[in-house]
Every structure is written in C-alpha cells, then in structure tokens.
Amino acid sequence: MIIVTKPDATEEQIQHILDRIKEWGLKAEVSRGAVRTVIGVIGPEDQIRERPIAAIPGVESATPVLKPYKLVAREFRGGNVGEVKVGDVAIGGREVVLMSGPCSVENREQLVGIAKAIKSAGAKILRGGAFKPRTSPYAFQGLGEEGLRLLAEARAATGLPVITEIMDTKHLEIIEQYADCLQVGARNMQNFSLLKEVGRSKLPVMLKRGMSATIKDLLMSAEYILNEGNFNVLLCERGIRTFETYTRNTLDLNAVPVLKAETHLPIVVDPTHGIGLRQHVLPMALAAVAAGADAIMVEVHNSPEFAKSDGEQALLPDEYADLVQRTRKVAEAVGRSLGK
Amino acid sequence: MIIVTKPDATEEQIQHILDRIKEWGLKAEVSRGAVRTVIGVIGPEDQIRERPIAAIPGVESATPVLKPYKLVAREFRGGNVGEVKVGDVAIGGREVVLMSGPCSVENREQLVGIAKAIKSAGAKILRGGAFKPRTSPYAFQGLGEEGLRLLAEARAATGLPVITEIMDTKHLEIIEQYADCLQVGARNMQNFSLLKEVGRSKLPVMLKRGMSATIKDLLMSAEYILNEGNFNVLLCERGIRTFETYTRNTLDLNAVPVLKAETHLPIVVDPTHGIGLRQHVLPMALAAVAAGADAIMVEVHNSPEFAKSDGEQALLPDEYADLVQRTRKVAEAVGRSLGK
Amino acid sequence: MIIVTKPDATEEQIQHILDRIKEWGLKAEVSRGAVRTVIGVIGPEDQIRERPIAAIPGVESATPVLKPYKLVAREFRGGNVGEVKVGDVAIGGREVVLMSGPCSVENREQLVGIAKAIKSAGAKILRGGAFKPRTSPYAFQGLGEEGLRLLAEARAATGLPVITEIMDTKHLEIIEQYADCLQVGARNMQNFSLLKEVGRSKLPVMLKRGMSATIKDLLMSAEYILNEGNFNVLLCERGIRTFETYTRNTLDLNAVPVLKAETHLPIVVDPTHGIGLRQHVLPMALAAVAAGADAIMVEVHNSPEFAKSDGEQALLPDEYADLVQRTRKVAEAVGRSLGK
C-alpha cells in the first residue's frame, strides 16, 4: 500500500497515519517530497486492503501495490493454466472446446434435434436454459425442472455433457441432479450469495462477466467461488455495455489475453451474446479463437423465428457447421486444435 | 410494432411476414417505399413484443411503439405520483424525506449513536447493512441476523423506521421480522428470483439502479416486483458506471426528471455512493433535491476512519446536520419542504 | 512518481531503473517488499512524467504523485476562483450568470427577437452559432460571417455580449472582429491546434467538455490555452456519452464540485445539450445551480419546430422566463444570486 498525503497535511496528521500503520502491525517507510509525503506500507497488504485509509485525515490517496485476488491469480498455480472438466471434456488445454445449443430449452424435439445437429458439427458440450433471466416479467421464463429433465434426455441421446444457468440459491440441489456444469449469468455476476453457494457445489461453474464488470471485478467474483473450495471455474466474456448501439453488446476480446495473463482459469467466449447479431457471430468466433479463447459458446436454433428467446442471434445448424469448419482452421493457425 | 424490411426483401418474404402477423391475430398496414417496405402492426403489442421478429427472413428492424412496462407506468395511476410508506413515513408527497445511517451495522454503540444523531439532525428513516454485498470475499460481510437485531434496537431507541438490504431469497423471512423496508442493491437489480420474492413481501422495497442499467431496465425490474402484487416500490438512483475515474460512480441526476415523467413510483437519490467522495456529497445532495428527488439517502459514520465499509464516503454527524440545513433551503426553493 | 517492479524483476533490472532515475537528475528511495520493489522518485515530476517508464524492463507500473496540470490548478491562484469577464459580465463571482440564445443564427428577425426576449427574462450573455459542427455534411452548416454580423447587430440592439463557436484556426481573425467570447465545442476539445490558437487570442474562451473526456482531460485541454497566455477560460459541462439512450447525453453534474475543487476556472453548465430533451431542461438547470455552477447556458428558440438545428431541445421564450424565475430561487437558497 502506498499512501500519499494531501499538500496541506499537518505533521500531526502524518504522525497519526504512522501510528495507525503501527497499530496494524505493519511497517512504514516515509519519503517527504516538497509538496506531499509518500508513505510506503510494508507487510501483508491483505490486512489493510479493506480499511478506509482514505478516510484518515490528511490522506489524499491510498493505492494498493498487490493484487486483491489470490486463489484465481496465475501465480497461484505457478504460472500454469488449469484445466477444468465438464463431464469428461477438458477445457484449458491445447484443444479449443465448442459449446453450443439453444438459448432456452423449449421442448424435446427442439432440444434433442439441436443437440444431435451440433454434435455432428463438432460441439463437445450442450447448453440450454431451463431457468431464464429475462428483462421483462412478461417474457418466457423457462421450463424450470421440466427443462432440466429434457437436458438430461438430450445428454443421454448424444453423450454431450450439459451446462445450464442457475439463478437462485434455492435451485442448486435440483440443478445438480441433472447438469454437468453450472452457469452464473452476467446479471448475477455479483450476486454474492449465489457465488458462495455454487462455490460449495461439486459441479464446475462457468461465470459470465457482468455487463459493466471490469476484468478485476470478474476475477474478484471468481475468487468468491474458489474461496469456498470450488476451483473448477470457467470465466466467460460475453460482451460489455458501452455507448455503441449498433451491436447488442460490445464483445470485449481484449479481456482474453488480459485474463490469460492474470489467471489460471480457462476462458470461454460467447460471441452470440457478445455482438448479438446473427450475421456477425462467425467473424467474432474466429477472432475469439485467434485471441486465445479456450472455448467458444455459440447459440443454435433449428427455427430462429419461432424461438422463445434470442432468436435474432441464433445460428441455424448449417451455419453452425460452417462456423465449426472455419474455426478449426483458425485454431490450427494459432497452434491449437478443435479435437475430432 | 413497426417492421421495416431489408432493401432486398422478396415478395415472398413480405407475404410470410404478413402471414405471421395474421397468425398472431393482429392487423398489418403496409406502406411500400422505393427501397424498403414499412409494416405497421396494429393490435395489442404485448402479444408480440417478445417474439423474435428480427429473426424472420427479410426483416431489417422491428421497433415497438408502446412502452414495455405497464404497472410502473405513470399512466397506470392516471398520471399521479404514488406515495409509498416506510413505517409511518410517506415518500412521494410534498415533503422530501431524508434517510441516513452507516453503510454497515457494526455494533450497538455505533448504530444507536448514529441513529440518534441523524434523527436530531432531521432524518426520518434509518439505513444500515446487516448483509453486505462486497466485491471481495475477504472484506467484512456484515453481522447478519445480529445486525438486524441491532437495527430493531436502534428503531426502538429513536422511533425511526429501518431499511436494510436483502441479498438472498432465503433471508426474506428473517429480514421481514426486523425491518420496515427492504433494499435490493445495485448488483442484484436484475436478480429476477429476488425481485419476484420481494414482490410477494408485505414490506415496501427500495430498488437501486444497477451500475449499467438503463432507465428502462430499472423500470422493467420494478415491473417484476409490482407484477407479484407489491406496489410499494421506491426507485433509487445511486450512480452509474462510465469512463470517468475521478469519481467512484457517475451520479446520473438526469434519471430523476425522466423517471418522474415515466413512472408513479417515488424517486430516491443516493449521492454518497453516487459520487463516492465525502467532500462532494453535499452539492450532489442539493442538486438531487433541485432535480426533483423525493428522498435523499446519505451515509453517516461517527468515526469514518474506523468504519468497516465505505468510510471514505461517509459524512460525520456534524457535516450531516449542515447538509440537512442546506437541503431544507433548496427544498423550499423548489416548492417542497423537509418536514419538521 | 512511484515505480512498482514486476514480481520477477531481476537485480540487474532494478539497478537499470535506478541508473535511469539518476540520469534524469532525480533521487530514488527504494522499499523492497517480499514480492515487489517500490521505488519512490523524488524531485520535479514534470521532467519524467512523459517518459515511457512502463517500457523499462522489469517495471510493472509507474504512478505519478503530482497532478499533470499546473496553470489551471486551484493552487495556482492560491486556492481562489478566478473571475472571467465576457464583455463586462463577470463569471465566477457570487452571481450565477445566465447565457442563452438559439442553437444557430438563422436570420435577423429570429436572432434579434430571441435576444430581446432572453434579455428581458434575465439573461446576461447571448449565444448563437455561425459556424456549426454537424454530424451530417447534409445538415445546415451555419451562416458563417453573415451569422457573425447578425450577432453583432443583436448585441447592438440589446447590449448583451456575444459568444460563438470557432471550429477552424483559419476563422480566428474574423470571429475576433465580431464576438466577445470564443466557444470551443465538445468535438474540438482535443483539437490541440485550435486550443493553441485560441490561447493566443485576446478574447475569453469557453471550452466544452468532450463527450468522452475525463475531468482530467478537460483540465489538460484548458492547460493548453493558459499555457499560450490566455487565462480567461471558462469550462463547460455539457453531457458525456454513456450507455443510457433515453437522454441524448448524460449531463455529469458530479463534474461541477470536482472541477471547483481542482481548478480556479469558472464552471458553466449546459443542461440543454446535457439532457437533450426540452421538457427536462428546467430541473437540470436548477440542479446545476444547486451543485455550484457559475453560469448556465440554455438554448431558446421562438419557433422550435422550424429551427434549423436542435429544435427538439430548445425552450420557448416563455418557458425560459419561467426557468429564470425558478433558477433565481435556487441560486438564493445556495447563497448566490442572479443579478438584476
């Protein structure tokens, strides 16, 4: 922690700051400049990070030196990327993993049909929403447990492990019965009760970045999950909210290399929500792989104009198969593969 | 709903759009321009708002004409502002209501001391967090039920009704035993499970605007609560996230007149979180009243440098008393009052 | 300047950093932590601010301690606010100054009519655009020199000094012949050639904040003008660009108290462009005064639906007279006045 005093800080104020540092059991190194005094606080920064140092009279700013996250930090695993397994599919290795499926589970025919189509195209994991977070209370809210049952059926029919969203701590037990991976949505990225709860689950968790979450916020939310003992966490970039209105969100691919440098957790990119326009999902998927993503999640629907949610951005199965072929080439160009 | 076709939409595509509109039991009026065709859809828009019309081949855009919210709309109450009662304090009338208290409930002396101080300064409602949403899992997470008990004690000692945050659907029952008003925080503004749950409570709810929530998003989240039967909802502007880094957030006072035009729900402004800098809370509180806020929430702490959360932005009791005096003058200048 | 090294910085890298600091003629104080080394650089920070210290191998971050602006800083005038005179109207004192007029100068009847109306309502300065920055090349681009002549006529008819926008260094001479104050628009806030040119003018300059300019950026742009010798600069908050789409811009009133703390330059607020919706200009003007603005600029048009630019946000003369009356009360409530 580096404390900088105000220009008009008095000698008494500076002494009071030094006394507080001593109280905390830490050591201070003082550099007096012409205008301001700089105090370096030596010792375990965690003890003081949450203290309101800027509220001490005479303090102008207090800047941490160390990062606020520990368990998610790349150094925690000695600089290596960890692998997270969803069913028996490993994410975070040389292979770029494809996840796909409809936005919402709607009925058996829809789901099993799409699951078979994406599997034959090359997808390794099936996604589908049973509990749906919708901006409007009047929109389709998902099939609930019935949707979970259909996901398990689609898994039985295809062998694809299943990821689905959890919206409420009360649903953990029932979702754990059916799914292979929990998804925490962007709107719940800072629902800390939910983060703690999924941190106690045996299932892996895919945590989506909130619409106005900084990269640091995302890592701090992941830290909540790891801190409860669950280290099987995937981070998902899915677009942030900016001033641009042409696209639904602004897919922030800058987050991919930054996250890879900061954390050992594998990175998923969701170009479907990220750009939100069906005709532009393909180039963003290719760009995500080129930027270093470990997995790509793309929504597919067999009949977008009848979809109960997000039909505007879903690809048709044929378009998806084409995307997979092109993604394969880019993956190979950056030294990775798409598996069989 | 107004549908605009792509320049190259075929006659078959246009006919297919018209067929779909007919299927929905609605009426279409078609205007053919030189380049694009415009189709006005006449009839109850709610039936089609959630349909993926932009996914129909040949459609370039589909723009709703009516607003997506009903119960929160100002027209729903015939253009009048509703009053919401917290304990016996009415919010939404001529009187501007002052809410105050510490960020977190820390202990009896702290809470009761602050409660007495703010009451004597003019505050009408006591705030204090028992369950705390914190970015870091290593930060103080609140006293939980013990904090609720202390809030009830402070109410007994001062007569001030109490507002506190709910973070988890599982906590509703216990909070209802102690509090007079539920607060849903910015990070949970789109936690739809929580919104539905507080929508079934007997207590009023103060819903804080999410950091990247548009005004429309905020109203849609409130609609969730009203749709469950709870019409006692306050909306709180508390700062949005922008590119500016000097201030903690950007308090968006533009939202005050816009919300007053759009909804009958009373508007609270929280300048403390909004600007996040203790020395600038006062002018933003005055500006909020001038802009038309129905209530102002300001954090106060008796010893900010020892606060367990947000000490950097809390006012001292004396500073708060000064703020109340100045706020009173501005309230009167805009034709309102601060009560006794 | 505080330099923090990377965790894996070698002894040679640290020594190289210290050698560079010595080359610059500055002094280093080194604090070695368990993981990172912190180096405080003592001496005149200006010499090193622009050096690419973060490009030195082994450096993780380099954080300035002092502010990057000098001439605009409040300390430069010993903590006092300066007064800037436009014609004989002083801005920055106890009186809140009202500026008003149409967006564009359109013709003599329009301009003189509006000028008389706003003067009788209480305005002290007339605004009007002769050179207009328009997003579209097909939109009205202003009357040019003819517009300047009409502004001078309106000044002769009313006695109001005149402010108008400069868009090109080539126009300085001609505008200086007619106007009393130069306006640099939001889109040119970082047109550094223009800033230097107006810095050499005898006229005062009102510098509008760019749509994505931080408060620091705004101050640095003002520093360009003062650095050329022109200290008569007004800063104008006119709305920033955020994700919110209901309002045209997000008027950032937080900037008012922050700027007042940072600089001696007077602060103007433009609620018309800031919120961009005619029906909400009034409450934002009141809020701006409550927040501490030194002047308020509001657009008025005698026939908005026929205006050649920005008719959607202009007030009618009667609405403006009402705004002035209400503004007066708020100004008095915060210890200021509106003059006669």
Place this chain on the structure above:
Amino acid sequence: MIIVTKPDATEEQIQHILDRIKEWGLKAEVSRGAVRTVIGVIGPEDQIRERPIAAIPGVESATPVLKPYKLVAREFRGGNVGEVKVGDVAIGGREVVLMSGPCSVENREQLVGIAKAIKSAGAKILRGGAFKPRTSPYAFQGLGEEGLRLLAEARAATGLPVITEIMDTKHLEIIEQYADCLQVGARNMQNFSLLKEVGRSKLPVMLKRGMSATIKDLLMSAEYILNEGNFNVLLCERGIRTFETYTRNTLDLNAVPVLKAETHLPIVVDPTHGIGLRQHVLPMALAAVAAGADAIMVEVHNSPEFAKSDGEQALLPDEYADLVQRTRKVAEAVGRSLGK
C-alpha cells in the same frame, strides 16, 4: 420517417403534423392505434432528416427508416468493397496489408532503422507522426516539417509509402508535399473543417474512429470526406473508451464485421492503441485479421524505453517480425494472404 404521436395528441395536432408533411412535398400514411397514431412519411427522407420533427407539438418520436449516409454505404458501390491505394499498395483486396513504424518521428537513425526493420519483416506502409496530438501541452509535440522530411528520406531508403497525421487545415499543403496518405486522428474525427479540407486533397485519408464515436458517427465523418470528392478513405478502429481501466482503450473488433457490412471503405485495425499494452498487441492483431480487417497498423520502436511517445505499447523489431509470421498464418486460415 415514422412519426409516433403522444397518447394525448389532439386531432388538431395530428392535422398540423400532416400539414407540415404536405408542405415538405411528402406523402403521409396514417395508422390510428388505440393509444397512439403512427404516421409513415413516404418520399425522399433526406429532405426531412434534419428537420426538428420531434419539436412539433404532439409528436412523441420521429424515427428515420433510411440510413443517413449515402456515399460511404456499401450499396453505393453495388455491394462491393472498394480498393484504396496508398502509393502503389492496394488496401481492400484479398491481401491483408501491414502498416508499421514508430509513434513519433524522432530522428533520422531511429526512423530509417525502424523502416528497414519493418520492411524486412513484411510491412508495406510506413507510419510516423510529425505533428503529434498530445494530451499535455508539456509533452513532445513532434518535429513538424523536419519530421516530414525524415519520412520522405525513409521512403527513399526503403520504398515504403508513408502515412502521417494532419492536425490543422493550415498544414495540408506542406504534408501533401511529403506524404502518401493523410491520417486524421481519433481526437479530430469530428473536426469537420479538417474533414472538408482533406476531402479536397488528392491523397488518400485514413480516418480513425473517435474514442466515443459510434459506428454511425464514424461513417458520417467519412461521408464528409467523400462528399468533397475524395473517395480514397480508409476507416481505422483504434479502441473506444469504456469503463474498463486495465487496458488503455477497448479495441472494438465488433466494428470490423459491422463496417464491412455497411460500407465499401476498407477497414484498418490498430491493436497498438486499441489495447495499449505491448504484451497483448499480438493476440489482438491476430484477432483483428480473423475478424476481417483489411490492414493492421502496429507501432514498432527500436528502443521503447527511450521513445518520445507511447513507448509502453511499441513492439521491438524482433517481436514485430514474429507478429508478422503469426499473422500470416491466421490470414491464410481465413482465406487471405499477407503478400510477399
């Protein structure tokens, strides 16, 4: 144009709207709903786009149907991408063009050395700033004409055509004597005087997207240049300003496919400024090519820690050579090439 009336619009107001439309020589089609009336305006929309229709009493909203740009629209060239030539290097064809060079021209040895290095690595165009837009007036402002002369020398030494920034209409003549392509920087994207001036130049122009410019704003600014007769325009995505602070800017690769769909102008991506962190330029360059960029601009410096501007984000020549090799593979994976 589609006009929607307010719920309480009177019959007189609606008639007045219809009268105005008739005055403009256009045709109205009226659909009366239960609450609002929708009026479709048929005819050449350009005539009414700039009229303040929302200022007509009774109007709630007025939404254009057609796009506001014509010359830059993809349809203007029958759906084809145009090629723009810088010297004899064509941009916009199958080949992805590499531009590179230092941020600022500093001296002969630096510039010629870098030019030779990037040429041998595979770059086709040399960049370098002679007039530098700097946030601080105290930062290095560029060598001016001396810098232009050095650029011409580097061209003579390597055969690479040269692009350099223009900041002031007064400098056009001198820059035209030395350069092969003009760059309009992000901070001048809406400096409309400058846009008109470069629109009259014989040289091609690379227009960088402003930090808070929407894609539509960028296209409208390009329209200014084409409207003056200069159709040789390149659009450059270089990062937008968002709430994220880890990266210097947020490189918005979403803009690449969107711009390719909207315009015939070739698209350049500048990952150096876009992410602003040297260690992450490579993955963003690869992603840009995968997303469909026609050219990539990357800054290179032979000694970043001594650079006079932006040393923190410049690559070393060796790092650049590696980037070119990797970029080549991704270009081929998406069906393009990097030339010889």
